[in-house]
Amino acid sequence: MSIAACGTSNSNQQKKYNNQLFISVPSSMYSAMKLIKDIYQRDNPNIDVIYNSGSSGALQQQVERGAPIDIFISASSKQMDFLLKKNLLIRESNKTFLKNKMVLVASKKSIQNIDLNTLTDGNFEKLALGEFRSVPAGQYAKEALTALKVYNKLESKFIFGKNVRQVLFYVESGNADLGIVYITDTKNSDAITLANIPYDLHSPITYQIAVVKSSQNISEAKKFINFLLTERAQNIFKDYGFIGIDS
Template sequence: MNRLLIALCACLWAVTGHADTVSVAVAANFSAPMQKLAAAFEQSTGHKVKVSLGSTGRFYAQIKNGAPFQVFLAADDETPAKLEQEGLGVQGTRFTYAVGQLALWSAQTGLVDPQGQVLKTGAFPKIALAEPKLAPYGQAAVQAMTQLGLLHALQPRWVLGENIAQTYQFVATGNAPLGFVALSQVYAEGRFTQGSGWIVPADLYTPIRQGALLLNAGKDQPAAQAFMRFLQSPTARAIIRAHAYKN
């Protein structure tokens, strides 16, 4: 019995001894799928995931200043490319893990029509969007308003969120009656989960290609390397598609 107990303890030590934690900086729009991805990854590998959510622009600045993130999941592909070029990411590890979609959304039923004509009627005092200088979804919103010829008319009504998560909160709480959010935040199973919304046509903005990059801090970390592989697996891709992203 003692030998069996010792053997079991040795096996447990071997398993836990090789388990590690990967620190992932994640664009705020990707919060919901990231929770499921982390759970699936932990279950399949035994590794743990430490998730930090925020804006892509702020993460870039933090990584430049030495923040010890091991993996970066951005809301664009330009920022990971820049970090790779600047020697802060591992060459050849960058790839597009998701393509985001933009939505105009309100927590109020019936406020946003399926064609987005509410933008032209202007029957609202405020409109929320993520800070365009920091958040790719904010940049996409500006592009859409520009293409529609409404930028100058709507700009005085802007309420800017630091990232897309804060932008969503502005609209969900009624601080802004409507706003541009990530479709993944408000859409599931082929419909808006609450309120009213318009899926902004993809030809009104540059595709929101979201890039992943293994950062230098994760270069020799098994958990970080394993997470990058997992993110490209059929299991991960199915989770991402289920949250209104393309990949």
């Protein structure tokens, strides 16, 4: 009797898990992924999509530690390549599905018009960046500053955010005069002005995705990845400022 009850409980738990997808999502794409989730669940009412958001570096560490994650998304190839070498992801499921670009932002209250000269002149107090080790946006920003030959000049002005959302908040709140974020992070902000950072100043910004090898829901995870590659999903991302894989 007790064995049967235990078996039924385990069966119900497994069934519940098979109806859930746990997905690690970089902070920079969380808003777009919220809409993707609504649409996907409307078309697949038997699946409950659950997001875990943070910097790509923090999400990578969670996979390393064995967190129950089905899909890992990174805003850079660095974190993806690391987990692939650790044999923690299903290699054939790995896809590049989006691109992005960097912008320089300033609070409208402090600087009305900005361009790259605003950055290189150095006539400001604080520059907000993503942490270099764990936030891909910070890594791209460091590359751009180095290419512009101003990294050493500006280093004393850096303040760091644990993700790009925090970097943008520092600028919007006036805690930093300038910040470097993805253009997609600025979509819903009315508090900033921005200037494009040339794409050739840093490594290509590619968003990578793969199924975690320890996933107990591999087939559904692969189905979700395939949806992100469809024209319907890609158009949603483009509305949020991302650059599609066909561009």
